[in-house]
Amino acid sequence: MSKAKPALRVALLGCGVVGSQVVRLLREQSDDLAARVGAPLELAGVAVRRLGRKRDTDVDPALLTTDAEALVTRDDVDIVVEVIGGIEPARSLILAAMAHGKSVVSANKALLAEDGATIHRAARENGADLYFEASVAGAIPLLRPLRESLAGDRVRRVLGIVNGTTNYILDKMDSTGASFNDALEEAQALGYAEADPTADVEGFDAAAKAAILAGIAFHSRVTAADVHREGITEITAADVASAKGMGYVIKLLAICARSDDGKTVGVRVHPAMIPRSHPLAGVREAYNAVFVEAESAGRLMFYGAGAGGAPTASAVLGDIVAVARNRIAGTRGPEESTYADLKVHPMGDSVTRYHVSLDVADKPGVLARVAEIFARHDVSIQTVRQEGRGDDAQLVLVTHRASDAALSATIKDLRDLNIVRAVASVMRVEGDDTP
Template sequence: MMRTRPLKVALLGCGVVGSEVARIMTTHADDLAARIGAPVELAGIAVRRPGREREGVPSELITTDATALVKRGDIDVVVEVIGGIEPARSLITAAFEHGASVVSANKALLAGEGAALHALAEEYDADLYYEAAVAGAIPLVRPLRESLAGDKVNRVLGIVNGTTNFILDRMDSNNAGYSEALDEATALGYAEADPTADVEGFDAAAKAAILAGIAFHTRVRLDEVHREGITEVTAADIASAKRMGCTVKLLAICERAADGRSVTARVHPAMIPLSHPLASVREAYNAVFIEAEAAGRLMFYGPGAGGSPTASAVLGDLVAVCRNKVNEATGPGESAYTRLPVSHMGEAVTRYHISLDVADKPGVLAQVATVFAEHDVSIDTVRQGRNQSGGDAVAFEQGGGGRWEGGEASLVVVTHRAPEASLAATVEALRNLDTVRDVASTMRVEGE
């Protein structure tokens, strides 16, 4: 039976995402009511600039007093899509205190303040849903929180930032340089005027913290996520990846240690084999690969940003929260019972691709191999080539020799899996060899 009293929704923010949420709520009101079991009424929209033209958004609902809106007392659900830490945190707190549940797309706030917000939601017997905070329209948070709640997730590996994926894809497919690819991403609207949050990995790191916390039932702070961006990725890195049958992606990697006693969360560029499902993720799309004990390997793929895709995730949460309101219940809250520590990046186990400029003389390869052996890092493959005359690369067995007359030589070494700390120490020792003129690049190899 349909409940007659409408559920009232306050919308905080009416930009690209918020305006699409308002439009869909207005044009599909009957469908939403049928799915929820009660009418849903948009009671107010808080904005900073009331004079802006917002097509399809009822102007009579616009207000600049967000605090008064969330404190009205008759609001059932607050949808927060303004982003940032403040005033979003204060407004969400006020919403809980005045009896409302919350739907948020605010990854930065949830990554930094998630534990406190979950505690408030529990204190006030309210819901906190945030599917749109990670990977846009892709259903990911709810499957981790609910569908896989009976399973043990060991690893989450994903492309969770569309801007960086577009840039790296252009560098790979069109042989574009980083700056050229960034300019194209900006022109197409994939990159902000200030792209720092995307290209330096801050956006992906916030999403990694959220995913790791849900996947491993523990609290992972944003400052515990190792973060590197893509600004140092070069055309040479892309070309070297191609020679290995790989491509370069900015990955968010959350994994449980082999002994199950700790977790790591990291964001950095990495080479992945073309045979891996994530290698085929092109343009500004996102994809997340989950490895669980019973379910095995699962992949979630789709548009990770944009007004309509993100609004879809917000409205999915809104329907779920409203259903809970109708049934006088709440959905799942925070699950952090494992209390697993977050290990330092040095304890992560990875493979490495290391490109060296070396002196062209006998015995160099043997010296390099010795450094790896001294740090207990096993070499998988070595490729040697000429820097000056541009000859083709030639593969050598581990510990072999080889020399070209005249000019510098280059060595590309790919390791087996080893602790990050051991690999870092190896690279530092290589820099100190007289025969190594430069460590041209280092990049992790993942996804095997």
């Protein structure tokens, strides 16, 4: 009979919505986890800001501490799990843990997107594992398939809905005709949106996730600062209704794509219209989904709960098991891969289609003058729809593929036309090339 292996000790940083679920799963699934790992997993301690705070699950008070640095540097700790979020003190604590030979599991998208280079370098220099599946799309197994399963393939594009709050808001606007503010209030009432929803509705959360996805997919270092970001606060009920009338739905998308020559990548987050026939169009409420296109594997879609305590804790536990197995075997997981070193091209070089709505004077020659502006900047018009409204008219144009720079120059010149009362909206159109 083989000798039982000693327990691996886990230090947890944070015991909020996600951390409390990690504690619960470690306790309730201890026997199964031990069988999967090959050794027991024991909770060595839990670092919190306030000891007396009520928590979502019972935690042995003897495990709680406010001295996080002392916890992560203890000799009896093997794995450190960071779910406190933010840049500091998370960065310092992770670096301290790695300097003391601990492997790290993190759900910290903001830190990895802003300063992932420092964290990955520390892991490499100290021979530590760094796993971060829970940092993007909650429970959805996404990063490991990109990092490992598709390591032998060439990823061309990653297109996805990676923020549940904005997807819930846009879905309610589409299904009920609600305004942005009304849909946001409903999301807040249900707990899908924070009291201060800025990180979600302005696209910061999705941009951090896009940077992580792009870095893994294209083997190049990408930071949040490299990501073009637009939020959904300017989306109106009229925009949603117009898209619906054309057979489209509006989603906040994270789009990471290689250029046609393969020498650069574009990484952007913004609202876009996609056909209702597209797989992402059916992603409802607060769910996430990511569409991956690779040369050999073809088109793959990952779908599931993108946030929440239990779903995110599921991803954290998966990483804990992987790290624990590596420690028992004396091996390490894959390191950061940046060999391709592809540069991120400016937003102006990104190419897509556009939906442009103009309020114009309702008189002869207007369409010709507008079309001339588009032609001047080599932006080809695919369809035009005009509706008269007394002395004014609404002109809706959908273009063929054009660069963002060309479209921006077109819009600038349109605003200078005296026959154009207002540029009511400009919306990118994505996904027409994906069945």
